[in-house]
Amino acid sequence: MAAAQAVQEMRTRVVLGEFGVRNVHTTDFPGNYSGYDDAWDQNRFEKNFRVDVVHLDENSLEFDMVGIDAAIANAFRRILLAEVPTMAVEKVLVYNNTSIVQDEILAHRLGLIPIHADPRLFEYRNQGDEEGTEIDTLQFRLQVRCTRNPHAAKDSSDPNELYVNHKVYTRHMTWVPLGNQADLFPEGTIRPVHDDILIAQLRPGQEIDLLMHCVKGIGKDHAKFSPVATASYRLLPDITLLEPVEGEAAEELSRCFSPGVIEVQEVQGKKVARVANPRLDTFSREVFRNEKLKKLVRLARVRDHYI
């Protein structure tokens, strides 16, 4: 029975030992374990698999995937980072730039600005095609000139009062529709995602006047095309207490983990530790620094539960 349990542990848990991590690789391939049928079965996969969305808002999505392997979960993560297309500024035609910021630096900054446009409605630009057509390019205009404010107080030193238009934000970018884009996209839908990204700073007499072409691209080509700030995953933590922990040791144990993971309850007058919510733990492995407690706990991760 102990052997069966050990095999089960090896198959389903990645164990964090004191000095290293064990059972990292997936071993459940057909033929490795006798008594287990590991051949691929789409129906069994579909029965065991589930996706639960934990949090979803405009800027972030957190969900759990249970029943899938690391190879495929990682492939999804890599694809999110590098192969989902977006629109971003690629070519900048500078008519006038008398600001302190060099042309190429300004062009680089403009390329990194996220654009609110659905890339599925656009095509990729063909290689060597210099002039953009309406099906693959978006045009934006940025024209800002800084002047001195004639109504400012005599001895103020606040730049917000002294100068007009001295900070160039993304809200100064205007969309210039090409061809029939004005019919396809209603007013206000094609814009930078955030209005308040600072592009450059100016002083009186300086001007920026440029035209930007946005094309569709993928993150593999240049990181500006990556649609996510980041995409990451972790495995669900699994903490088991090998023996019941009581009294002072219980308090110490709860301090070794992130708050909320271990709960100390009063049972029959004694304080007993219980694993309340292992999901919150960040696995700092503090418990291994404590001589008494490290033998009482097994830290592991569930191999097929991705958060």
Added chain:
Amino acid sequence: MEEDPELERKISGLKTSMAEGERKTALEMVQAAGTDRHCVTFVLHEEDHTLGNSLRYMIMKNPEVEFCGYTTTHPSESKINLRIQTRGALPAVEPFQRGLNELMNVCQHVLDKLEASIKEYKDQKASRNESTF
């Protein structure tokens, strides 16, 4: 012990255009002389660990496959060598195709489940917002 094996390059120039953008993958098959079609190395151009590891996992799950592994030739070159060896005399192309199809099914299923889950989350949120009125 083996002298230089003569590699017969059978370039079965399969040009498949993948769904992601303009990249075209050229697929080559390389076989060592003297073996029949059950141990084959496939060279996939313009691919990396994203497809390599997940495809390797799906092919290994096939009980007919004795060995499956992949490697990136060099980080500057964007291609992978995927080797499949089957038990018995099954031609290696068959688990390769089956692995690709199974991977597509998995991804389709994950997509369906994710969309259903997102819709459910949004419905739940909407009903919770309504119930506070």
